[in-house]
Amino acid sequence: MGRESVAYADWKGQSAEVKAIAEASEVILRGAIKARVPRAAITALRLDDGLLTIDLGTEQLRLNLGIAEAAKWHVLLQTPPPSLAAKLGISTEKPAFVLGDFDDLALTEALLGARVSNLAAATVLISVIVTDQDMARTLDMAHENSPKPVWCVYPKGKAASPGDSSIRLVMRNAGFRDNKSCAVSERLTATRYALAVKPIGPA
Incomplete structure (x- = not known):
């Protein structure tokens, strides 16, 4: 289970193109913005065309992935990782x-x-x-x-x-x-x- 995509990210006041990686336990951002977001901390997901908004309590990670790729990420992040x-x-x-x-x-x-x-x-x-x-x-x-x-x-x-x-x-x-x-x-x-x-x- 995992996915790697190029996206335009908004995270903690920063906006830039990144490599976004969905791992079994976390979402990783590499490039101009570097971050590791535990999947266990995700409280909600919203999909608006190609924009995926990931709610993390009081914070949000926004990934503009394009319509097709965002839909795949939406499904992946809702699927429980294998034990x-x-x-x-x-x-x-x-x-x-x-x-x-x-x-x-x-x-x-x-x-x-x-x-x-x-x-x-x-x-x-x-x-x-x-x-x-x-x-x-x-x-x-x-x-x-x-x-x-x-x-x-x-x-x-x-x-x-x-x-x-x-x-x-x-x-x-x-x-x-x-x-x-x-x-x-x-x-x-x-x-x-x-x-x-x-x-x-x-x-």
Whole structure:
């Protein structure tokens, strides 16, 4: 879920052309005006031809997107974002096996009723990676259960070690291809890997 458009924005006394991005949890403005507006703060939406007015309590964000694009944004912002469980593809019918320890509330809630202790019963694998040892265990599990996708869950940020780039390099060198990613929480992010049909080289 997401959309990126060029718009003329009015926000907090500023008016300028911006790149407007609709993410699952926020609307982001980039360019002459920079802002991050939580979607949870939206109290009302109004559509007038190509002008979309977003009410945020006592403030308003106005985006002139053009008639067709504004209509798409209007529908998108009224549609509830998918849950973390839905983004991870897990449920009671599609349970996950989890490798590693974590204390993240968002991940804990997503796994409620969707976690099994038996690897054979899992349809997807989730590995929480915070050390190099976790990375090695993830590779072992991924190879031994290669028909099943594995979500690598790890801390956000350039300072994270292992982080996004190093995990991708290790997984790709081992023959896995990343095919989806999603935010887990303010602290964690996740990337899904599957064994490549054909061998692939380093990133």
